Amino acid sequence: MDSPATILPEAAARFGAKPALVTNTRTMTFAELDVESDRVGAGLVARGVRPGDTVSIYSQNRWEWIVAYHGALKMGAVVNPVNVMLTAEELIYVLQDCESTAVFVGGDRTEVVLEAAGELPGVKAVVTFDDDTIAGAVSFTDLLLEDAPSVRHSPRPEQACVIAYTSGTTGHPKGAVQSHRGIALNCGLTATMHGRDDSDVIVTALPAAHVYGNVAINGTLMAGGTVVLMERFDASRALELIAEHRATLFEGVPAMYATLLADPNLAAADLSSLTRCTVGGQTMPLTTMEHWQVRSGAPLIELWGMTELSGLGTTHARHAQGPLGSVGVSLPGVEVRISDLSDTSREATAGVAGELTVRGPIVMLEYYKNPEATAEVLDEAGWLRTGDIATKDAAGNIFVVDRLKDMIITGGYNVYPAEIERVLTAHPAIALVAVGPLPDHVKGEVACAYVVLKTGETVTEDEVIAFSATRLAAYKRPRSVRFVSDLPKTSSGKIMRRKLAHSNVSRVG
Structure with missing residues (x-):
């Protein structure tokens, strides 16, 4: 397979009536996904979108997102998955930069996109997933009902398939151009390494717009498995879905697992169907990994990847796991x-x-x-x-x-926040922790720990620093501790260290 555009047609031929995608509003078979994405492709062509044009998708997880993604690829468009957390100004920049010709959008963001489209003469259609009555927008329902012949483009493997924008830590974000071969390979190789097959059911809240989420979803569909897709992460609901659907995999980022472990419903949750879980996005404390593996009874497969790689770059094979922490x-x-x-x-x-x-x-x-x-x-x-x-x-x-x-240089020494985070997470009162730099007139920078406590727990700044003293060299220890109610996160659940010092999370303790 040299293109993700062929995932649904091939899977539908093998697994037609089998459930492929489950959301909170609809369950769809492989055949339904294939047919409805064909209609989306035909509808785009009818509105002037041509092979090679860019089509943007700006929405939370939902079945329409998946259908729009595959429909755009089938008719030869280049997909631009947009982070739902972008502001209107950031959205306009991305749509201008990638030269978008059509935008799919969730109803609550349609007005923002229509306003942005006014500054983008190249946009031929704004397609709304929800409200059928917004002036200037095309209803997704109407797009699916349109009677037009299906259009399936055959791209070359080396052609552009997706333009995915980086988080843009400084200046404007950059659009990583991923090839059809790169994405198809990543989905297929990840599915192989993790041992996915048509008996698998995954539960995930990873954003479809993120490369990790894309590979998790499409790698599972490629193998004939079922994806239970959450609109956004909620620990209690995730535990319910794992039990309800007898999920074999849960896939997430470290903060999700820490939140699951702290959820009061965990003790009674049925996780017996899980055969393995995956975690990526950031380094994860060993203690959190160990606790999840003991509670779930399933191995936690670590992985690493990035936008510029179309997904994963490294991971463990299901039956050949290396050391924890790798x-x-x-x-x-x-x-x-x-x-x-x-x-x-x-x-x-x-x-x-x-x-x-x-x-x-x-x-x-x-x-x-x-x-x-x-x-x-x-x-x-x-x-x-x-x-x-x-x-x-x-x-x-x-x-x-x-x-x-993210490296902190303190008094000439290199200090890595992840090392401090791994140590502090082992404290019995701490649920989540992130470390960032604070300016210091003597050392240049010092480490500051931003701590979220477990429900009902208390601990002082001095006690946290003392806890680190027996586990970290003096220059690595945090010099300040701030107790917060939550940590700033990306749409995929990754903690944003760069926003720690200026975040709007409320201070507690």
């Missing part, structure tokens, strides 16, 4: 190297932390119309600089230390 080995056919921090063209000394670099067919083609930014991360030999610091053991297992940009 994100596994490279996907088949993908090269992974730990590069020297002072010269990324050279491999780092064995056992020494360096920058994780990747080469292979899953690597993005470019940042859309941004050759300067592309050249900064992608060299002539095809190696992608990821910005992650990692080590590799003798067996080839990768251990991600932290993000290079």
